[in-house]
Every structure is written in structure tokens, then in C-alpha cells.
Amino acid sequence: MFKISYPLKVKIIARPAQREVLTTISFCTLMNGNSLIPKTIVALIVFLILISGSAVMVESKDEIEARNKAIVQASFVAWTAGTGSPFDLLADDVTWTIVGNSVVSKTYPTRDAFMHEVIQPFNARMRIGLKPTIRNIYADGNTVIIFFDASGTARDGKPYVNTYAWFFDMRDKKVVKASAFFDSVEFNEFWQRVFPKTPGNSE
Structure with a gap:
């Protein structure tokens, strides 16, 4: 499970250990002409990164x-x-x-x-x-x-x-x-x- 907030933070909750790994991702300003890419698109990008296996669980x-x-x-x-x-x-x-x-x-x-x-x-x-x-x-x-x-x-x-x-x-x-x-x-x-x-x- 993950949560997204702005400035963009991804919180990965590992179960059943109930261990939380908090990763802050810094993005450069994404411009499309004079307008920012919508937050929903950024959220979708993060979601795809997570499900692709790029988010690695850290052992204690x-x-x-x-x-x-x-x-x-x-x-x-x-x-x-x-x-x-x-x-x-x-x-x-x-x-x-x-x-x-x-x-x-x-x-x-x-x-x-x-x-x-x-x-x-x-x-x-x-x-x-x-x-x-x-x-x-x-x-x-x-x-x-x-x-x-x-x-x-x-x-x-x-x-x-x-x-x-x-x-x-x-x-x-x-x-x-x-x-x-x-x-x-x-x-x-x-x-x-x-x-x-x-x-x-x-x-």
C-alpha cells in the first residue's frame, strides 16, 4: 500500500511486518508549455514505478x-x-x-x-x-x-x-x-x- 502527498512523498507499508519505509522523491518542475503536468499524471507515474518492482523493501x-x-x-x-x-x-x-x-x-x-x-x-x-x-x-x-x-x-x-x-x-x-x-x-x-x-x- 502507498500514499501520495505533495511535495511528493511515497510511503510504502510492508506487511505483515507493519514496517514503514518512507521515501521522498524530488521531482524537477515538469512543464508542458506554461502549465504543470497534472498531479494525477505524476501519481500514475509513481504507481507504475512501484508495481514494476523498483521500490525495494529495506531489511533492518x-x-x-x-x-x-x-x-x-x-x-x-x-x-x-x-x-x-x-x-x-x-x-x-x-x-x-x-x-x-x-x-x-x-x-x-x-x-x-x-x-x-x-x-x-x-x-x-x-x-x-x-x-x-x-x-x-x-x-x-x-x-x-x-x-x-x-x-x-x-x-x-x-x-x-x-x-x-x-x-x-x-x-x-x-x-x-x-x-x-x-x-x-x-x-x-x-x-x-x-x-x-x-x-x-x-x-
Whole structure:
């Protein structure tokens, strides 16, 4: 539903949330010779804009945070169940930065680069894949922070255990920027001790 008044204002009432978004549209003076275009014509133009979908409902900050948090949490549940992972949320052009002094610390400019240089070699070093245990998830606007432990078994039979903090910047239900923190000493020892599984190195 919308209401029109002069100076021209369009009030969009979103139901069932009963949320009102008030947008003021400024028009230049529309002249036809020396006469103004009738108000009914202007009202008709606004109505056509609204029904064409040009008027977009604005989500509140709480709704954005709840949506993003739920999406990320679901991806961790899928990771635990072996049916998916948070990496499924990465946009193709995501930038993933590993902070610290680990052997893989740098910024990866795309999803493919990150998966090829970090995740695939990591998984190739594991006998039993990494599984997460979430300590907490926080959301602030379009940013989701995941604080979690993860553990698995390396190819040499020794456990790998680390604690992570991931910061995800979300847009359109995708991760467009990520920063990762973890224990670099634990990671480096594992990475240098265990050789990845290859066709010629299957044991």
C-alpha cells in the first residue's frame, strides 16, 4: 500500500511486518508549455514505478544479522555432517586472508586460488577430515564471526587440533571477504611434518 502527498512523498507499508519505509522523491518542475503536468499524471507515474518492482523493501539491521548468521551456521552444520562446508558460501571473487606467520599466510584473490593452495593440500594431508565444534557465532551487520575448534587425524595417525576465528563479510548470501586467525605454530608443524596424499604417495 502507498500514499501520495505533495511535495511528493511515497510511503510504502510492508506487511505483515507493519514496517514503514518512507521515501521522498524530488521531482524537477515538469512543464508542458506554461502549465504543470497534472498531479494525477505524476501519481500514475509513481504507481507504475512501484508495481514494476523498483521500490525495494529495506531489511533492518537485525534481520540482516539473523539471516547471515543462520546461513553461516547452517554451513557449519553441513560441514559436521559431511554434506557441505562453509567454503560452499564463497563467492568466486572472494578474497581470503590468512593472518599471522603460518606457511600459508597471505591474501588469496579468488575462491579457486584459496581452495587450490590451502584447502586441497590440507585435506590431502588428513586421514580423517577436520570437523568443527563452534564456540560461538557473532553477527554485526554484514559481518559474521565464527569462533570454533576443529580437529581431525593426519595421514601419519597423529591428531591435528586447532582453534580458529573466521571473519566473513557477506553480500547476497555469499562470502565476499574473509579473514582467518589460528595457531600458526600448530599449523606449521602439521603442514611440514605430513606430506599430502598423491597418486605416487598413497600411504
